[in-house]
Amino acid sequence: MTEPKPAPIVWRPSQRAARLLTAAICAVVPAVLFGAWWCVPLAAVPLLMLTAHAGVHPSRIRAQVDVPERRCFEGETLTATIRLAADSSAGWTRQEYLPPRIRDDPEYGEVPTPSGLELESLELIDGVITVTLLVPRWGRWSLGAVAIDVYDTAGLRLTSLHAELGEVEAFPVPAQDEATLAPMRFPDRFGEHSARIPGEGVEFIQVRPYVFGDRQRRINWSATTRRRELQVNTFEAERAAEAVVVVDALSDLPQPPDPDTLYPRSTLDTAVRGAAGLAQAYLKNHDRIGLVTLSGRVQWLAPGSGNAHLYRIAQTVMDLRKDFTFEPGLLSRLPTRVLPPGAVVYLFSPLLDHSVVEAISELADRGHPLVVIDVLAHEPAPTTGAKPDHLDALALRLWRLDRQAVRFVLGELGVPVVSWDGIEPLDLALAPLQHAPLAGRTR
Amino acid sequence: MSDETAESTFSSREALLTSPLFWAGYGVLMAVMGTRLPMWSWPPPPDQILLLGFCVLAFPALAQPYVGRPVLAAVRLNHVAIAHRNTLLTGGFVMLVACEKPPAWAAGADALLLAGYLVLTDAITLPPGVLRRTASPAFLLLLVAVIAGATALVALPSSSGAYRPILAAAAGAAALGAALATAFGRAEVRRVGSRGTERRN
Incomplete structure (x- = not known):
């Protein structure tokens, strides 16, 4: 070709x-x-x-863009190189980084995209332009472009090249989390959790009379001597847990930046980082975890295990911010394999959209052990910029009452709600729920 | 000259060329010479004062060198004027000078002012390597000699011959040739962005 x-x-x-x-x-x-x-x-x-000085210039110039890594974690830097090649001489070049813009809506004008990409360096050495960019936020982002002006040897003529840098996938950095909540009933899969049913694990349950077929090595000789008939030890089965993380992207509110990094942050950022942290913790314990995203359209990833599954989860949430569609129905169309019976469901949400409450009610009706993690840790500030007046105070009071009403409804449904601001470890937020296995609603 | 002396000379020159005050002062000087303030008869008419006031306000702003990429964010008059302010200044200064016949010394001073502005603007907008080629000491001497020669020719009495139409025709032909040479050109073998020709942003 x-x-x-x-x-x-x-x-x-x-x-x-x-x-x-x-x-x-x-x-x-x-x-x-x-x-x-x-x-x-x-x-x-x-x-x-x-x-006095006749300027000369090349007739053909080519800019070859090379971005070795198109995947990274948020907060990492990417390096792109642009090799310039020409068939003859040129005076000098000057280059400028053009950040990506919101091109779909011309009214945004100069406003940059929410990616928050920052140019760290742009230098030209021996015909190679090196661009170093900081990617502070997760998502699939355009890297922008580099405009290159090539001048002739007298500086009297110039031509411009436009080198598009393409896209990058920035994975969310998982929140710090070691805690995995165990359900009351485990699915029938071998794993590392002690299920409350007899099995082949190591956790002792009780001593019972021997029946034909019991293994000889399980005989408890002390009890047998005392009771004068054969007694065997019974142990708990070891099972793998299944969990599904539901991320509510129906509303996304800006939050104060992380004091350590000062990167931009929103409720959706917190939710996705928390989901990644939970996924990492479950996968580390060889459990299975799935993902459902509630945005304009519901996306899902059936529970799976293994390190690669974490990247599949991260890729599923990549385009959440770009989804501006809306389809009614939410969770009603989910296949059963996505929400296996008995799976623990974590729902990360700022609890601002009323359809989320319906989704929570639906999940509770299905009998899933359910935990809602409220990621809205800050109250809205008056947008006027002026001193808050009595109307602002009234609006804030109404907002608080609305939040209390939502929490009351969830409490009536028997769904525990914990608050998490995305800065402290997720373990701390989930700690109150760890003292006992989670039980779903019985029908 | 030691390295430290050369470095301090370079930094002081760079500080001078990047100082907005220097360029504003140069603009005021061009406004003063362009409006013929030294040749005014006193008391001056109000229109001359108005013109001087306008030029003293406009020229310092237009004299600030535009060092950005020649890209327009919008095709609005103010955007175009900002990006091409140095062109506006040179054009405006020359047209202002053309309006009124000056004495010979003032014509030479105007040409020197214009040459100084163009060379100093090049000094801040061209990379050092290119500037060394385009504004070498020999070229600057030639420039001064051409200005002196042209001023001397203009200063001759008008009855001395028909040299002026020839001079104007030669200048016109040179302008046409320069315009054509700028639009079309040939190439030589060298790589784009080779060492020593990088432009600092």
């Missing part, structure tokens, strides 16, 4: 050329047309500067 022929390069006069030509023409025209001879010395200056 032949390589497509590059577009021809258009050379245009530079600002230096415009300066000199304007001065020359403004001096020559009055001198020739109106006999203003005193303009001739003025015309001589720019004409000499224009003609």
Whole structure:
């Protein structure tokens, strides 16, 4: 397959050329047309500067973009290189990084995208432009572009190249979490949790009379001697837990930045980082974890295990911020394999959208052990910027009452709600729920 | 000259060229010479005072070198004027000078002012390597010689011959040639962005 022929390069006069030509023409025209001879010395200056050095330039220039890593974790830096190659000489180049913009809505104008990409360095060494970018937020983002102006050797003509840097996938940094809540009933899979049913584990339950088929090594000889009939030890079965994390992306509120990193933060950032932390903790214990996202359309990932599953989960949430659609129905269309019976369900939400309460009610009706993690840790501030007046205070009071009403409804449903601000470890928020296995509602 | 002396000279020169005050002062000087303030008859008419006032306000702003990329965020008059302010200044200064016949010394001083502005603007907008080629000491001497020669020719009495139309025709031909040379050119073998030609942003 032949390589497509590059577009021809258009050379245009530079600002230096415009300066000199304007001065020359403004001096020559009055001198020739109106006999203003005193303009001739003025015309001589720019004409000499224009003609003394003949500028030369290449006829073909190519910029080859190379981004070795297109996946990273948020907070990491990416390096992109642009190799410039030309068939002949050029005077010099100057380059400028063009950050990505919200191109879908022209009214946003100069507002950058929520990616918060920061340019750390942009340097040209031996025909190679190196761009270093900090990716402070998770998501699939455009890296922007680099505009390169190539001048001729006299600085009189220039041409511009546009090097698109492509996209990057920034995975969320998992929140610090070691805690995994165990359900009352485990699915029938081998794992590392002690289930409250007899099995082949190591946790002792009781001694019972021997029945035909019991293994001889399980005989408890002390009890057998006391009771004068064969007694065997019974142990708990070891099972793997199943969990599903539900991320509510129906509402996303900006939050104060993390004091350590000062990166931008929102309720959705907190939710996704918490979901990643829980997924990491469950996968570390060889459990299975799945994901459901509630945004315009419901996306899901059936529970799975293994390290690769963490990356699958991260990739599922990549485009959450770009989903502006809305489909009714939410969880009613989920297949059973996505929400296995008895799986612990964690729901990360700022509890601002009333359809989330319906989704929680639906999950509780299905009998899942359910925990709601409220990620809205800060009350809204008055947007006017002025001193808060009585209307602001009234609005805040109504907002608090609304939040209390939502929490009351969830309490009536028997769903525990914990608050988590995304800065402290998630373990601390879940600690009150760890003293006993979670039980779902019985029908 | 030792390295430290050379470095301090370079930094002081750079500080001067990046100082807005220096460029504002240069703009005021161009306004004063362009409006012929030294040749005024006193008391001056109000229109001259108005013109001087306008130029003293406008030229210092237009004289600040534009060092950004020649990209317009919007095709509005103020955006265009900001990006091409140095072109506006040179054009405005030359047209102002063309309006009134000056004495020979003033014509030479105007040409020197214009040359100084163009060379100093190049000094701040071109990379050092390119500047060394385009504004070498020999070239600057040639520039001064051409200004002196052209001023001397202009200073000759008008009855001395028909040299002025020839001079104007030569200047016109040179302007046309320069415009054509700027629009079309040939290439030589070298790499883009090779060492020593980097432009600092």
